[in-house]
Amino acid sequence: MPITEKVTLHALPPSHPCKAVGAALDYKGIEYEWVNLDFGKHNEQITELYGEGKTRVPGLTIGEERVHGSTNIFKRLEELVPELSLYPEGIADEVREAELWGDRVLQDLGRRIPWGGIYFRPEMMGKMNGIEELDPAGTDFAMKFVRATWKYHNISCVQIAEDLEKFPGMIDEIEGMAADGLVDGENPTAADLQIGSSIWVIGTISDVKPVIEGSAAERIAERYFGEIPEMIPAGALPASWIKLRD
DSSP states (O other), X not given: OOOXXXXXXXXXXXXXXXXXXXXXXXXXXXXXXXXXXXXXXXXXXXXXXXXXXXXXXXXXXXXXXXXXXXXXXXXXXXXXXXXXXXXXXXXXXXXXXXXXXXXXXXXXXXHHHHHHHHHHOGGGGGGGGTOSSOOHHHHHHHHHHHHHHHHHHTOOHHHHHHHHHHHHHHHHHHHHHHHXXXXXXXXXXXXXXXXXXXXXXXXXXXXXXXXXXXXXXXXHHHHHHOSOOOSBOTTSSOGGGOOOOO
16 A cells, blocks of 8 residues: 655664665655754754654654654554565564664764764765765864764774674674575665665775675675765775774
8 A cells, every 4th residue: 555644764874874764765665755853953853753762863754754763764654565575484583683783783883984984084974965075164074073973982093993893794694684584685675775785884994994805795785875985985984993903
């Protein structure tokens, strides 16, 4: 049954959970409007729209109904359009588990690693909005913004180095999911979209790209979100922090 109410996705352009929800809406064939909140003010705006304690994108309105968070949105979309299932019969529970791993474990690396790269190359933050390189005044603003973002997400160099050390093992874990048919199959699952969106944004940091090259993680990221562009050139992150797969 087609959805007759207006559907609106409240989002930010660089947000990987928002990309995941957009891909799910497209797959389900649901028409929607993508509305970008104001970068830097989006926390307050999402709280105003979705209620106390809701500070992060994405949020989805379906008529008067308000659904917050990518996993909750996926669940609601499955109820509305069950025909194109994101949780295939026979492996639904395993897909759900893989989806939650993508949401609760991998997703934070999709925030910390890119913001780590931008910290060391703040003039490249303009690429989020289609600007190749910021001028000096813009770079001054970017540095202040990145520092505030690090504080908000509790990012540190120690945390980023730990993330990068764990990352190759996580790519191997995704390979195992692919071998079990939970991702990288003929049609997208909820796990494909949750995991692929995070891998896509992490892969925009050129220092990290070799870790995912040729993997199932890279395939699902590019299949559902397009070719991974270079946002931060190689050399931004210390070479000793980068760990390759065995």
